[in-house]
Amino acid sequence: MSLPGSPATPPAARGRSLTKIFGEGDTRVVALDGVDVDFPRGRFTAIMGPSGSGKSTLMHCMAGLDSVTSGQAYIGDVDLSTLDDKALTVLRRDRVGFVFQAFNLLPTLTAQENITLPMDIAGRKPDRAWLDTVIDTIGLRDRLAHRPSELSGGQQQRVACARALAGRPDIVFADEPTGNLDSRSGADVLDFLRRSVREMGQTVVMVTHDPKAAGYADRVLFLADGRIVDEMLEPTAERVLERLKALDSDDGARPAATDAASRAGVR
Numbered sequence: 001m002s003l004p005g006s007p008a009t010p011p012a013a014r015g016r017s018l019t020k021i022f023g024e025g026d027t028r029v030v031a032l033d034g035v036d037v038d039f040p041r042g043r044f045t046a047i048m049g050p051s052g053s054g055k056s057t058l059m060h061c062m063a064g065l066d067s068v069t070s071g072q073a074y075i076g077d078v079d080l081s082t083l084d085d086k087a088l089t090v091l092r093r094d095r096v097g098f099v100f101q102a103f104n105l106l107p108t109l110t111a112q113e114n115i116t117l118p119m120d121i122a123g124r125k126p127d128r129a130w131l132d133t134v135i136d137t138i139g140l141r142d143r144l145a146h147r148p149s150e151l152s153g154g155q156q157q158r159v160a161c162a163r164a165l166a167g168r169p170d171i172v173f174a175d176e177p178t179g180n181l182d183s184r185s186g187a188d189v190l191d192f193l194r195r196s197v198r199e200m201g202q203t204v205v206m207v208t209h210d211p212k213a214a215g216y217a218d219r220v221l222f223l224a225d226g227r228i229v230d231e232m233l234e235p236t237a238e239r240v241l242e243r244l245k246a247l248d249s250d251d252g253a254r255p256a257a258t259d260a261a262s263r264a265g266v267r
């Protein structure tokens, strides 16, 4: 599912026949139902869909935070199912960045210390030039000595984004990164994520419920019932909203959406 005109570089991450089943018997839930997906390098992908459609499960399985029932999740060429817990932890630490809805900063550390914490734990020396670029792009150089409690929510989330990017990961997974922010702060965070892709060549995958947030991405994947049912390239908030309404309207919309997805080469 490479974008038209995108170079033939291997995707930063991909999933093949991803299936995730929770529970059994009466409580059995198929959260992912044979998902095939590519996350192209240097692209910003948003994942949308109704509550319970499998967005978080897809992200967790792709990021190695949860295991799949069957299928393969790859970061680069590494099949996560071949790794033991220790190797998985190292891979997540060294090659994956995370941004969560709750900023998850350590309150006793300064912004600067929070940003470099994962690398400090790993005993890795930050690439100074890269770190400077990240810090300049989040626009918080004058706040680096502040603790999280001295920063606004939007500033804290930008610090969390900088922390995710500081180690120059293969891919950043952001789970509702603007869910706790007002629209102005949310826009700052989204603008930073988009610039990290456009200007710094990073790869970002973001789960969101907000069509405006999805409008910052290069493409949107729509999930329903554990399947990718549609894809939109160069989305705008308006078009995303219309598509969501069509997907939500009734069950009759689903086959049409699946047809559209099949034409787009999603499935």
Ligand SMILES: Nc1ncnc2c1ncn2[C@@H]1O[C@H](COP(=O)(O)OP(=O)(O)OP(=O)(O)O)[C@@H](O)[C@H]1O
Binding pocket: 022, 023, 029, 030, 031, 049, 050, 051, 052, 053, 054, 055, 056, 057, 058
């Ligand atoms: N740990 C779990 N145990 C059992 N069922 C689970 C578990 N995690 C998720 N599920 C189920 O799997 C399905 C997909 O859940 P998931 O959290 O991925 O959806 P989502 O699209 O992210 O939803 P939301 O937008 O509400 O966050 C849901 O039916 C959910 O109830």
